[in-house]
Amino acid sequence: MSRAVAALEAELGLRLFHRTTRRLAPTEAGLVYFRRVEPLVEELERARLGAADTESHPRGRCGSPHR
Incomplete structure (x- = not known):
């Protein structure tokens, strides 16, 4: 985690924390x-939860013939 924070600080060019x-x-x-x-x-x-929710519901029409 500290590496990610240090990388973000470097990208922003400022310190986010006093350590x-x-x-x-x-x-x-x-x-x-x-x-x-x-x-x-x-x-x-x-947005992630909404997208994941679409994957958990069945798709298509039930009982419709295949074409």
């Missing part, structure tokens, strides 16, 4: 970033 050996706390920039992306992450989860 010590005993503590991890978000920076002001980190708080702003996470507040902005949280709704996007939630929407992505809803």
Whole structure:
């Protein structure tokens, strides 16, 4: 996880967390970033669940002859 956060920080060019050996706390920039992306992450989860839901329902018409 720390590598993923470090990669994101490098991509953004800013620190998202203050790190010590005993503590991890978000920076002001980190708080702003996470507040902005949280709704996007939630929407992505809803989209994933909606797409997965289509796969769990049977398709086609029951009893229709094959053509």
